Amino acid sequence: MANNKTNRCLYLSDFKSFIESDPYSILGRIHDAFHGQALTTTDEAWNSEINLLQSVLVPWKDEDAEIIFEYDIPRLGKRIDAVLLLRGIIFCLEFKVGQKDALQSDVEQVMDYALDLKNFHRYSHDRIIVPILIPTKHRSSSNSFTPSVYEDSIFNPLITGANGLQNLINGVLQHARANTPGTIKDWIISPYTPTPTIIEAARSLYENHSVEDITRHEADKVTTDATIAYILDIINRSKKNGEKSICFVTGVPGAGKTLVGLDVAVKQSYQEDGTFNVDNGAVYLSGNGPLVAVLTEALARDNYKKSKNKGEDKKLSDSRREVSKFIQIIHRYRDNMLAKIKNPVVDGKLEIDPLKAVRLQQSGYGEVEHVAIFDEAQRAWTHKRIADYLKRGGTYGNKLKVANFPMSEAAFLIWSLDQREDWATIVCLIGGGQEINTGEAGISEWIAAINNRFQHWRVYISDKLTEPEYAEGKVNDLLKHNSKVEYSERLHLGVSLRSFRAERLSTFVHSLLSFNPDTEELYKNVISHRYPIVLTRSMDKARSWLRQQARGTQQTGILISKVSARFKPLAVHVLPQSEDNAVHWFLEDKTDVRSSNYLEEAATEIQVQGLEVDYACVLWDADMRYDNGKWSFWKFNGKTQWIPEKNVETQKYMLNAYRVLLTRARQGMVICVPEGNSNNTHEGFPEDTTRLPIYYNSTYEYFKRIGLTEI
Structure with a gap:
């Protein structure tokens, strides 16, 4: 029968249970897992896909294989129409119900899904991935099964109408000589882990066009280098001593907090000789959707233009994918951790559900990065706001309902890094007096979480956090009984890069x-x-x-x-x-x-x-x-x-x-x-x-x- 152990998709089942189930029952399961109101056209599309695949998959009905509808690729916010895990091969299916022609944009879409899995999905790194576009009224079918020229085990996209899908899948299995039945264990809950290849690409992209270029500053005196060096020293200290640490960076508007965050993310991920440091990665996270979108697009466009000028065969989507290694939306990081917890929450205590998560040697049940940089940390949600959000079923697409959620967003983010079994560092970038939405907790919620739940974390804090703009000037009082606090002027960016002609x-x-x-x-x-x-x-x-x-x-x-x-x-x-x-x-x-x-x-x-x-x-x-x-x-x-x-x-x-x-x-x-x-x-x-x-x-x-x- 269908397996609902995960929140990463709308439907998961073995082939046999799927084929023998009533189509309307399957549609009902998808509806139950979907957050929001499905449009009539969406309903019709799902119904068509269900009926088609129930017929197409009959030859493999009794094999150990799985079908997944609307799979959410971890932390990328992208959803694949359907995934088939058959004989160790990953089939990515993108349906265009009622469509006759195969559009280039649609082919690129399904190829991008395959590339995202290859680059960011741990249990797909070493697997054959087959992207298939299905305009259901298309009259012909691909007959050439060619792996891509990049030798990454991804097939060039295949195209077929509804009538040719079964033969196409069978042809792929024969071409790949995939004769051994079997799904891919725990694929549905695979950790997010970027490949070294994608990280090297991101590093190259970032170095060719840093965020410093975007700020266009002309300041004579810039303090970002000292701040970056101090944060990297905290990270090294935490690693050496096996500690958990959190540091709070303040700055005047335009002082370069984003630049500091991204520089730390990049420099922390590489050793001095420039090679990728697989055990010490960092990620820059922001809850500011427009900021992430604009930064990602600015860096990606610039890289794409430079690649074209060099005569390289590269798509804009490739550049965007490379940027997304370092720049991500905080809500997706949060939701990926939420998908791992035992639900419902009992006695106000969050626990990892081992059926929903994979325990890795270094990170335990935490995420792959040791270091998480939270931009605009003052915008983290209050306990009431996130609890109300999750009580309704918060994540768009999946109904991730969590009743009686016991923490503020700040506390949950610290808890997420605390799941690492070795060491971790959180960097909070804070703008003073910039909470602009109802339910934004400000810096005091981070400090309350440390005091109440995470007393074992070391705290490094800007000496400017004592000013009225931050937690209404109550930071000293909030931390006066914490013996693990260290203040430093190097965690404050006092020079505005943005307003270089008017630092005041x-x-x-x-x-x-x-x-x-x-x-x-x-x-x-x-x-x-x-x-x-x-x-x-x-x-x-x-x-x-x-x-x-x-x-x-x-x-x-x-x-x-x-x-x-x-x-x-x-x-x-x-x-x-x-x-x-x-x-x-x-x-x-x-x-x-x-x-x-x-x-x-x-x-x-x-x-x-x-x-x-x-x-x-x-x-x-x-x-x-x-x-x-x-x-x-x-x-x-x-x-x-x-x-x-x-x-x-x-x-x-x-x-x-x-x-x-x-x-x-x-x-x-x-x-x-x-x-x-x-x-x-x-x-x-x-x-x-x-x-x-x-x-x-x-x-x-x-x-x-x-x-x-x-x-």
């Missing part, structure tokens, strides 16, 4: 938002270092100013808070929430209307945190208003009026949103506070009650008093 920009922004008396003086200091900050009430003037400032390939963009609501009257649209949209907004050039340079679509703090443009317009809406020496916070009801926001926690997130927006520009910015609509109807009533001038005037006057130059 972040200080000015903090002062501006806090109404400090030195704000005017700090503004003069910033602009004296050739970092212009100007003020306007007109989006036309703001756009004109941005276009005048930017030269060559310098990038401009409009930024708004996610709570903003009344920007359409100013001919501004919000950038839709999608990683692809963020990639286009940041990376396309001035010839592409999807580019930020067109100044039509505005990105929110969610899409730009950790990233930047050269010149920005911060469009200030009525969601945050100056009110007699303090900020008042408002949310639009979507119809007729702004409603006061009274929740203190939400107010903090709204304030931090503007902190993020005001520190995204490398070279200068214009702040646009609209005039609102002062017109009345014939009857004497306001033409637009949602944009009354009173909503904006006090904020504008506050900026004027500080001395911001108006254009």
Whole structure:
């Protein structure tokens, strides 16, 4: 019968049980495991695939073989329609139900799945992998079974319609001389382990175009080298002493925390002679989807262009795959560990289920890397948020439901590394005052987890974590009874690479938002270092100013808070929430209307945190208003009026949103506070009650008093 021991697929069964089961029963199992509402077309596709494969697999019904639907490749976020494990061979099937033609993009898709398995799936490294594209109405079938020219045991993609699939599978088995029945033990729960080949490729790619190039800094004094060296020393100490350690790195906006994280990930994975260090790998993880998407695409595009110029036969997807060795989404790492636990959780204690995980000699039940670098660690979820999420069934695609989840996300990530049986190091990269979403725990949750659950971990901490922006200045109190704490100034990045003409920009922004008396003086200091900050009430003037400032390939963009609501009257649209949209907004050039340079679509703090443009317009809406020496916070009801926001926690997130927006520009910015609509109807009533001038005037006057130059 079907085996539901894993959360990595929607359906798993031996051939015999699958063939003898009622198709609607199988469809029901798939539905039960699926998170979200399946579309009618998805249902029809699954039903067609089930019926087809029940017929196709009959010749091998009594063999020890397995079928898997919707397999989630560990930590990559990619799902294969169906996998057959037959006579030691891995068949990757991609269905295009109702389609007649084989499109090049579809062939590339199924080939990419095969390559992802080969490069990242431990129990596929040394196996024959056969990618098959099945446009079900295709009238012909491949008749040439050719391994790829790279000698990696991957067949060149095969194409067949529904009618030819059985003969095609049989032909592959005969060609490969696969006569011994058998599945691949524990393939479904295989660990994620990149091959040395993919890691060497990633290293080469990274060295050819580092994230330092993306930051385009011109700072004379850069502290990243000292910070990287200090972290690597902590890692070496942990390895030598067989310890678990965690270090917290702080930095002003744009100081290069991402650069530090990726450099540590790369340098930790190689020995001094440049060879891959198989036992000491590191991974850079971020919960910021747009950041990961933009970094990955920027590095991959550059590598692809360089490879083409050298005459190398390389696809863009190959470059993306190489980048994904080092840059990954934190939620996929988390979900891969969640798939290993005993469920339901008993007595508030997380335990590994040995039926769901493979215990490796070095890493035990932990992940393959010794070192995990968590960017924007302050955004890790609170216990309530992750517990509510998992209670519903959190992971998209698979219903990974965990009732009574006992930990915050920070605690669970430490627990995940604690599963290693030798040593481990966590590097937390932290932006001060940048929690921007409800349910983001901030740094205090990491410290609470160490104090309450992981007292055996050594703690290395930036001396700047005692400042108000981090855990509300309570870090010393939180750690005063912990004897394993070491403070160091080398864990703070105090020089902004992004704002190389105004190292004090972040200080000015903090002062501006806090109404400090030195704000005017700090503004003069910033602009004296050739970092212009100007003020306007007109989006036309703001756009004109941005276009005048930017030269060559310098990038401009409009930024708004996610709570903003009344920007359409100013001919501004919000950038839709999608990683692809963020990639286009940041990376396309001035010839592409999807580019930020067109100044039509505005990105929110969610899409730009950790990233930047050269010149920005911060469009200030009525969601945050100056009110007699303090900020008042408002949310639009979507119809007729702004409603006061009274929740203190939400107010903090709204304030931090503007902190993020005001520190995204490398070279200068214009702040646009609209005039609102002062017109009345014939009857004497306001033409637009949602944009009354009173909503904006006090904020504008506050900026004027500080001395911001108006254009």
